[in-house]
Each structure stands twice: as structure tokens, then as C-alpha cells.
Amino acid sequence: MTAPREVAIVGGGLAGFTTAQELRKHGYDGRIRIIDPEGVPYDRPPLSKEYLDGSMPAEKLPFVPDSWYADNSVELVTERVAALLPAEGRLTLAGGTELSADTVVLALGGRARTLPVPGGDLPGLLYLRTKADADLLRTRMVPGARITIIGAGLIGAEVASTAAKAGATVTLVDPVPVPLAPICGAELAVRLHAMHAEHGVDVRCAMTTAIEADGPEYTVALNDGSRIVSDTVLVAVGIVPETGLATAAGLATDQGIVVDEAHRTSNPAVYAAGDVARIRHSDGTLLRRHEHWESAMHGGQAVAASIVGLDLPQHGAGWMWSDRYGVHVEAVGDMVNGTPIVRTVDGVPVTAFRMESDGRMIGACTIDGGTAIRAARRIIDRGIVVDPSKLADATVELKKLAR
């Protein structure tokens, strides 16, 4: 196979941008295009936090200063891709233009999932995926405005915090009694979820059965018989991976674009990374898609390494963070399996670990824990066996246990 000379990256989120950045870092000197209808690639996490509350200005959202693209010869194409023609080394833009590309990277992420209930397709419902979505949502977060958020996962919870701080009257609906337990473990997830009510958010543990619009007002009907009337409804019930282009091009998909460990799709000239990609190991095991920031960055790094023929970067246990109500949450690894060990301060759980029966740590989560997660990550990745009594003792610095 000849070395690629024209890489087209479809999607300017973290996975797409990282691919371009890493290709140049590795000395790839062929053409790189990033094609995205939104133009300059930007970072998404602030959209539910600092950007949404207005404390971060729009010019801080892009990954790099605009001059970076010219300095690194990375072309930005502000358009939507309509079709991939990998066999012909081309792709078609929505406007009809054809671009040549011997290598394509699909980094399209996902679109917001809609609620499969009557009224779930109402045009006035809000979602949060893009900067434009955040701009619109911000205009609704005014003191006294009634906002109903359906879904108390990461985005729903962060927006609830931001909206409550802005003075809006917030109702948060989720059928799961303790959301985020699979990411943070029950002990800390309970504490995190309780913060909503502590900050005046009306939390409803119920299924949404219908949404009705009446002029400017929306009514959300719940399966406990109650009805919530509000000015704005944000639906935050997860994403659907953008597999349309891949499917149309005949690539293998299975609730995501199926890729190997090198992030190659079923067509060797096409790669996929980020929220849209689903890794299938060589033994056939299909992993869950990882919808986290760092995972998208790692995906982009893996794609770039694959394209230039370098060894794949090795990554340890997956990491994520969230910010709400002035606290910083981080988690690493597996918080579902294993036995919990919880560190408390004044009776409040601060850091939780998950332990295998052989004494190895498999997961950790902390609320405002400083470098606790970094230390835990090292303990997990290096298989360091730590005395459980020290893990449970909040006065023992975790950093010391990780050395």
C-alpha cells in the first residue's frame, strides 16, 4: 500500500482535530483537510459549563488559535460531506463539490437522541450538541424562567447546575434513581445526585410519557401522573452515533462504526474515531462506544499513528470528568465491578475505589479529590497492590501509595 498523500478528516471535534494535530506531529507532510459544516474545530465540554454560563468567551472554545491551521497546512472545509467514495479515492460535499482523498477519517460524533414518546419530535425542544445549541439554551436561562431537563446524565446534570446558578427554575427528570452510578459508583453518585435538590432543582424520578406544546409553553407528562409546565424543555437522553455516511459507503456498523484496534473500518482506506467509533478486538469482542473526551483524543492519536505506520499508543484505564455546583468530579476505570472502598471526610464520601479480589484496583472516582484520580490511575495501570486500610484512610496521601 502506498503512503497516504491526501487525508480528509470528516468532523472537527476532538477526535478529528487530534488526528490532524498528531499527523503533523509525526511528520506527515501530505494534504490534510478537516471538513465540518461548523468550520473551526472547537472543544465541547465547556458547552454545558463555562461557555453556557457565559464565563468563558466564544474565542476560548477553539482548540488552537486560527493561525495554527495555516502554520500547519491544515485546510478547513466548512461544509457537510454528502457521500464517501473510498474505492475511487473521493468524497462528495453537500454542495456537489468532489474532493480527492486517499484516506478518510470519520470523526462525526453523534446527534442527540430524541425521546420516543408522543411529542418527542416537537420542533421547539432543545438539545445540546453544538455551540449554536448552547447559545440558544443560554438565552433561555434567565431568572425565573422554567426549564425542564429530561435526562440526568452528564449533560443533563451539568446544565441543571448551570441553569440553577443562572436563577432559572429547574426540573430534572430521569427514570433512574441514581444516575451516573455506573461511572462513579453508587456511593459518590448518590452524593452527586443529591446536590441537585440541595441547589433548588426539582428532581423527579419518572419516565417521560409525552410532551405537549401550547403556544410558548411545554407540558412534560410523567408516568407518575404528574405534569410539568415550563418555558423550555432540554432533552438530554444520550446520542445516536452518526453512522449514515459509513452505512451508505458499505462500511460495517453496529450501533457505531466498527473499527479494529488501529481504528480502521471494514474499508482499509477509512478510519473512524471518537464517539462514533466502536472497537472490535481481534478476538471478535465488540466494545461499548466510549463517549468521553479523553477517549476521543486517544482515538485521534491512534488513527494518526495508524496512518503513518507507527506503533499504536498504549492507553490505560479510561478517564472522565464533570463539573457541577462548584465541585469537580473525576473517575477512572471500572466503577461497576469489584468491591468498593470509600474514603470519607466528616462522614461524607469523597473518593471511592473498586477492588478486585486479588487486591488490584480497577476503578476510582472522586469529588474535589485533587490528584487522587491521577494517583489511582497509576495504581490501576501499573497493577500496584495497595493496603486496603490505607486506601480507606483519608489522611493517607494517595500520591504516596502510588509511588
Added chain:
Amino acid sequence: MTSTPDPIRVATIGDIDEGAALVVDGDVNGTGEDIAVFLSEGRYYAINDICTHQYASLAEGWVEDGAVECPVHSSRFSLCSGRALNLPATQPEPTHRVELRGEEIWLYPGVPSDCVEED
């Protein structure tokens, strides 16, 4: 016209633990920006303390392999050159020269470090 502040004695050997840092307040060091003095593998380094990505103190971060990792979003900075090694940060941290005078650790605020990265 701006002038470089005078060097200042910030600590003596033993004050800063291996893998830890001491923050020298912007008002004290004269640059107006907080500077963190790190000890990593027996060597002292100084870079600006606040992460170039978002507000966080790098002195609270994880020090390993000649880099400090921001405690909030895990951006890593080279202690030697101040270079941002991974996203989300992309802008470098200014470096400052550190000098040992016997047991004393002296900081030259605003004077870039002459440290050269190995690789």
C-alpha cells in the same frame, strides 16, 4: 518599559518535596503572575502556576517524567521548556530560571530557564 524583577530567594533545599511545588505569589515575585517552583527527580524548575487552558494551579498537579499534569483537565506541561504536551492546553507556560546557591533556591522571575529538553 518593563524591567525584569530581581532574583529572589524562595526556599532552601528540603522545603520542597520531590514531586511537589511551592507557589511564589505574583506580587512577591514581581511579574504579577504566580510562579510554581517544582522539584522533579532532584532538579528544580519554575514555570507559571496557572494552567494556560483554564484556571487551575499546576502546583497541585501530578509531577512525573519531567512534566506536570494539570489537576483539572490533565493537560501536561514540560517543566523544562513549559511546552504543552497534550490537549486541552495548547499554549506553553513561561519558564523562569532557578539557581541553587549552596542550600538556597533562587528564582529569577521573568528570566526564561536555560533548560534544554533531552529527547
